[in-house]
Amino acid sequence: MPVFIWEGKSASGKKVSGEMEAKDLQAVFNVLKGQRIIPTTNKIREKGKGLEMEIKLPGFGAKVKSKDVVIFTRQFATMIDAGLPLVQALDILCKQHENKAFRKVLSSVKESVETGGTLAEGLAKHPKVFDDLYCNMVAAGENGGILDIILERLSVHMEKSMKLKREVKTAMIYPSVVISAAIIVTGVLLIFVIPTFADLFNDFGSALPLPTQLVINVSNFAVKWWYLISGCAGACGVLFFRFIKTDRGKEVVHPLALKLPVFGNIIRKVAVARFTRTLGTMLSSGVPVLEALNICSRTAGNKVVEREVQRARVAISEGKSMVEPLSKSEVFPPMVVQMIAVGESTGAMDAMLQKIADFYEDEVDNAVTAMKQLIEPIMILVLGVIIGGLVVAMYLPIFKMGSVVGN
Numbered sequence: 286m287p288v289f290i291w292e293g294k295s296a297s298g299k300k301v302s303g304e305m306e307a308k309d310l311q312a313v314f315n316v317l318k319g320q321r322i323i324p325t326t327n328k329i330r331e332k333g334k335g336l337e338m339e340i341k342l343p344g345f346g347a348k349v350k351s352k353d354v355v356i357f358t359r360q361f362a363t364m365i366d367a368g369l370p371l372v373q374a375l376d377i378l379c380k381q382h383e384n385k386a387f388r389k390v391l392s393s394v395k396e397s398v399e400t401g402g403t404l405a406e407g408l409a410k411h412p413k414v415f416d417d418l419y420c421n422m423v424a425a426g427e428n429g430g431i432l433d434i435i436l437e438r439l440s441v442h443m444e445k446s447m448k449l450k451r452e453v454k455t456a457m458i459y460p461s462v463v464i465s466a467a468i469i470v471t472g473v474l475l476i477f478v479i480p481t482f483a484d485l486f487n488d489f490g491s492a493l494p495l496p497t498q499l500v501i502n503v504s505n506f507a508v509k510w511w512y513l514i515s516g517c518a519g520a521c522g523v524l525f526f527r528f529i530k531t532d533r534g535k536e537v538v539h540p541l542a543l544k545l546p547v548f549g550n551i552i553r554k555v556a557v558a559r560f561t562r563t564l565g566t567m568l569s570s571g572v573p574v575l576e577a578l579n580i581c582s583r584t585a586g587n588k589v590v591e592r593e594v595q596r597a598r599v600a601i602s603e604g605k606s607m608v609e610p611l612s613k614s615e616v617f618p619p620m621v622v623q624m625i626a627v628g629e630s631t632g633a634m635d636a637m638l639q640k641i642a643d644f645y646e647d648e649v650d651n652a653v654t655a656m657k658q659l660i661e662p663i664m665i666l667v668l669g670v671i672i673g674g675l676v677v678a679m680y681l682p683i684f685k686m687g688s689v690v691g692n
Contacts, residue, residue, distance in 0.1 A: 287331050288393075289313045293324040304389075305396045316400055349387045349414045355443045357382070357391070362436035371398050390414050403427055417580045418563060425571040435570050442566045445642075449555055449649060456551065456653040463664040467671055474675050476511060479504040482679045496678040539588040543616065547659065551652045553616055556590045558645035561621070565638030575602060590616050621645075 291313055292302040301322060307313045317324045357378055364374035375395040382388050390411050397407030405424035408415040415423075419439060426435030483501045486493055493501070507514065528534040543549045560581055567577035575598060582594035593614040597607035608626045611617045621641055628637030 289329060289331055291317065291324055291329045293317060293322045295323075296321045303396065304392055305400070306393070307400075320399070349384060349390060351443065351447055353382070353384050353387050354414060354419075355440055355447065357387070358436050358443065359440040362433050362440060365436060366433040371404055387414070404432070416584065418567065418584060421572050421576060421580060422567060422570045425567075429571050438566055438570055442562060445562060445646065446559065449558060449646060452649055452653045453551070453555060456656055459657060460660050460664055463668060467668045470668075471671055471675070472507070472511075474672070475500075475504045475507040479675070479679060480508060486682055494678075494681040496674075497681050500675060500678040535588045542587070543589060547656050551649060551656065552587070554645050554649045554652060556585060556587050556616055557618070557621055558642050558649060560585060560590060560594065561638040561645065562642035565635045565642060568638070569635035578607075587616075593617070 287307070289305050289307055290302070291305060292300070295301050305313055305316060307316065313329060314324060360378060361374060364377070365371070369377075372395055375391055375398065379388050379391040379395060382391065393410065394404070394407035397410065398404055403424070404427060405420050408423055409420045422435050422439055423432070426432035429435075479500060483504065486497070486501070492498075529538045542552050545552070563581050563584060564577055567580065568574060572580075578594055578598040578601070582591045582598065585591045585594060593611065593616055596610040596614075600610050601607055606626070606629060608622055608629065611625065612619070612622045624637050624641055625634070628634035631637075
């Protein structure tokens with residue numbers, strides 16, 4: 286449906302404006318009339334046409350961040366719990382938010398609710414901001430009359446998910462910085478420093494030690510073809526990141542990621558924590574188990590986990606337990622499988638899943654701390670070997686010349 290931009294006056298004579306999805310101009314007039322708004326006829330036009338057309342450039346403009354959605358969800362839950370109507374709460378949050386892109390989304394959701402749609406339907410029109418998990422839980426909250434409780438659970442779930450992502454990013458910062466520094470320093474030495482030594486060694490008139498000659502050969506190649514090396518490295522990086530975003534790339538990379546030393550263990554624990562937290566939150570909110578598993582598989586972030594969760598979903602659809610397919614998985618540890626089995630048998634699956642999630646989130650935190658302590662000396666050692674090796678290779682001829690002079 287097209288989106289119309291409108292202006293008009295409220296019953297009190299105040300100028301008002303907004304955007305609205307409608308099939309035609311007459312539908313816009315009907316909605317505004319129902320809201321006791323007198324429209325300004327020449328100020329209503331379809332968005333994207335005439336003077337109101339928006340110009341968008343790729344990579345520019347505000348984006349809706351996860352933090353924005355978390356803050357909105359918590360504030361929205363508080364307002365609904367206080368008894369504010371949906372439209373009024375959305376209107377207040379829309380006006381007070383600083384992010385223009387998010388204000389636009391909230392305005393669209395508010396108008397959808399005003400025209401008779403459900404909140405979940407309005408949110409589902411913006412899948413890049415509100416994912417399937419969010420929309421399904423809101424729908425369950427609306428159907429069960431516990432929207433404030435569902436929104437509170439959602440905010441807690443999203444905050445814990447953000448904490449997990451932050452832990453993983455923190456773990457990657459240090460090695461990334463050290464590796465980048467090593468590459469930059471090595472490049473500077475090869476392109477700017479070593480050629481100076483090479484000119485000096487040319488005057489010696491004798492054969493250079495093998496390590497020194499190898500370093501000089503590498504330096505000559507780097508000086509001559511630095512643009513080719515940079516271009517190839519950049520192209521390989523771009524192609525790799527594009528490849529891992531494809532389904533085929535995920536099928537290849539994700540199983541390998543789980544087998545990485547140190548990092549693979551963290552990735553596995555993050556996957557378990559995310560799966561159990563998401564599934565537990567959805568089940569406790571009244572989302573059907575098959576739908577919850579389907580959403581969990583899509584939000585798993587790893588193809589191996591997605592495949593195992595889908596197998597569990599098929600088992601449940603056939604009247605079986607999810608324990609058997611999970612027990613054969615290389616992702617879920619035996620303890621997790623046993624706790625899920627206990628949760629199934631006692632009918633307290635959601636509570637058991639939340640306990641598993643709490644445990645593995647703490648495990649991720651501990652694993653990240655241990656990894657940083659392990660990686661720091663390794664990175665320093667690697668950097669020292671690279672830089673020290675280049676320096677020693679350059680000074681070998683000088684040491685050799687000194688020993689000859691001394692004799």
